[in-house]
Amino acid sequence: MTEPYIPLAERLFEQLRAQSHDGVGITRDTYGAGEQAAHATLAECARLLGLEVTRDAALNLYMTLPGQRRDLPAVVTGSHLDSVPRGGNYDGAAGVVAGMAVLAGWVRAGLTPQRDVVVMGIRAEESAWFPVSYVGSKAAFGLLKAQDLQALRPDTQRSLAEHIRECGGQPEQVAAGAARLQAKDLDCFVELHIEQGPVLIGAGVASGVVTGICGSHRYRAAQVLGRYAHSGATPRGHRADAVVALAALIDRLQDVWAELESAGHELTLTFGQVYTDPKQADFSKVPGQVSFTVDIRSRDTATLRLMDERLHETADTIAAAQGVSFEWGESSGSQPAIMDSALRQALHDAAAATGTSVRDMPSGAGHDSATFANQGVPSAMLFVRNANGSHNPDEAMDMADFTAATRTLARVLAARAGLPQAG
Numbered sequence: 177m178t179e180p181y182i183p184l185a186e187r188l189f190e191q192l193r194a195q196s197h198d199g200v201g202i203t204r205d206t207y208g209a210g211e212q213a214a215h216a217t218l219a220e221c222a223r224l225l226g227l228e229v230t231r232d233a234a235l236n237l238y239m240t241l242p243g244q245r246r247d248l249p250a251v252v253t254g255s256h257l258d259s260v261p262r263g264g265n266y267d268g269a270a271g272v273v274a275g276m277a278v279l280a281g282w283v284r285a286g287l288t289p290q291r292d293v294v295v296m297g298i299r300a301e302e303s304a305w306f307p308v309s310y311v312g313s314k315a316a317f318g319l320l321k322a323q324d325l326q327a328l329r330p331d332t333q334r335s336l337a338e339h340i341r342e343c344g345g346q347p348e349q350v351a352a353g354a355a356r357l358q359a360k361d362l363d364c365f366v367e368l369h370i371e372q373g374p375v376l377i378g379a380g381v382a383s384g385v386v387t388g389i390c391g392s393h394r395y396r397a398a399q400v401l402g403r404y405a406h407s408g409a410t411p412r413g414h415r416a417d418a419v420v421a422l423a424a425l426i427d428r429l430q431d432v433w434a435e436l437e438s439a440g441h442e443l444t445l446t447f448g449q450v451y452t453d454p455k456q457a458d459f460s461k462v463p464g465q466v467s468f469t470v471d472i473r474s475r476d477t478a479t480l481r482l483m484d485e486r487l488h489e490t491a492d493t494i495a496a497a498q499g500v501s502f503e504w505g506e507s508s509g510s511q512p513a514i515m516d517s518a519l520r521q522a523l524h525d526a527a528a529a530t531g532t533s534v535r536d537m538p539s540g541a542g543h544d545s546a547t548f549a550n551q552g553v554p555s556a557m558l559f560v561r562n563a564n565g566s567h568n569p570d571e572a573m574d575m576a577d578f579t580a581a582t583r584t585l586a587r588v589l590a591a592r593a594g595l596p597q598a599g
C-alpha cells in the first residue's frame with residue numbers, strides 16, 4: 177500500500193500557519209482574506225501535483241485525481257479550511273491536508289485508481305462567522321436556502337451573498353439551488369478531523385471512529401424582559417427581575433437535562449452567553465432585561481425536539497410566576513447524522529492493519545460529514561487525538577498521530593477507489 181507523503185503535509189501546515197496567524201491564534205475568516213488564502217495555497221499545491229482543480233458557485237474547492245473509469249461514483253475526502261477567530265491551525269485544515277498527502281503519495285508512485293478521488297476544501301463550516309450551519313457543503317448539494325444568503329457576518333455587516341460575490345463566487349446560482357454534487361455520483365465521503373474534546377487523550381488512544389454526529393437547536397438572540405427598578409426602593413413582591421428569572425430557567429433546566437439523561441436521552445445544553453445591557457444595567461438597579469443564547473445538541477432529532485419543548489414549558493411557568501416575558505428570536509440548527517457502518521468497519525480494519533489504536537466515539541460537534549450523510553452518501557469520520565480542545569490557539573495535534581490517521585485514511589480511500597496494490 178502506497179504511503180501518504182507526509183513532508184507535503186508538514187509544509188502545508190507551516191504555510192497555512194504562517195499566512196493566517198493573527199498574533200494570538202489562527203484566523204481564517206469565512207469568505208474573507210483568511211479563508212481565501214488557505215484555498216489559494218491548497219489549489220496551488222494541487223496544481224503542482226497535476227490534479228484537476230475546480231470550484232462550484234459557492235467556491236468550494238475540488239482537487240481531483242482522475243480515475244480510469246470516470247463514469248464511476250467518485251471517492252471524496254476533505255474538510256473545511258475556515259477557522260473560528262483566534263482558533264487553531266488544525267481544525268478543518270487537517271482533513272484537507274491529509275487528503276492531499278494521500279494523493280501526493282499516489283501521484284509520486286505513478287498510481288491511477290479505478291475511480292476519481294476528490295479532496296474537497298469545503299467553505300464556511302465554522303458558524304462563528306455566519307449564523308448558518310454547513311454553508312459550503314449544503315451549497316455543494318444545492319441545499320442552501322435563498323434566505324440563508326441574506327445572513328449577515330456580524331463583524332462586516334455584509335451578507336453571505338455579498339461575501340461570496342466578493343470572493344469570486346456566484347451567489348445567485350447558489351440561491352437558485354445549483355448543485356455540483358449529487359449522492360448518486362459519490363461512492364463515499366470520509367473526513368479526517370482533529371478531536372475537539374478530551375476523550376482520545378484521556379483514553380490514550382490515537383484515533384477515533386465517529387459513530388454519529390450531533391445535530392443542534394439554537395437560539396442566538398433570546399432575551400428575558402422584566403422591569404428596571406430602584407434596587408433599594410422596590411420590595412421583593414413588586415419586582416420583575418430578568419436576571420432572577422433567567423437564573424431560575426438555567427437552574428431548572430439542569431434538572432430537566434439530568435432527568436432526560438436518566439431516561440436514556442443523550443444531549444447537551446449550554447447557555448454560552450448571558451449578559452445585561454451595560455448601558456442600562458447598574459449595581460443599584462433591578463435588571464429589566466437579559467440577553468442569552470441556548471445551544472441544544474443531540475444525535476437524536478426527537479431528543480432535540482423534547483428538550484426544546486421542555487425549555488419553552490419551563491420558561492412559560494417562570495414567566496407567569498415572576499411577571500417577566502421571554503422572547504426567543506430566530507432559531508437555527510442542524511440535523512443529526514449516522515455514520516456508515518461499512519466505512520466505520522473499514523476504518524477500524526485499516527487502523528488495525530497499520531498498528532494504530534482506535535475506538536468508537538460520537539461527535540458532539542457538527543461537521544460537513546452530516547450534510548453528506550443526510551444526502552444519502554455513505555459517510556464516515558476519523559478523529560485524530562488532539563490536546564486542549566479546538567476553537568482556541570492551544571489545540572495541539574501530534575504529527576505522529578496525524579501520520580497514523582492519514583495512513584488509515586489512505587488505506588480506506590485506496591480500497592474504495594480500487595487502487596492497484598503497490599508493494
Ligand SMILES: [Zn+2]
Pocket residue numbers: 256267268301369
Ligand atoms: Zn472543524
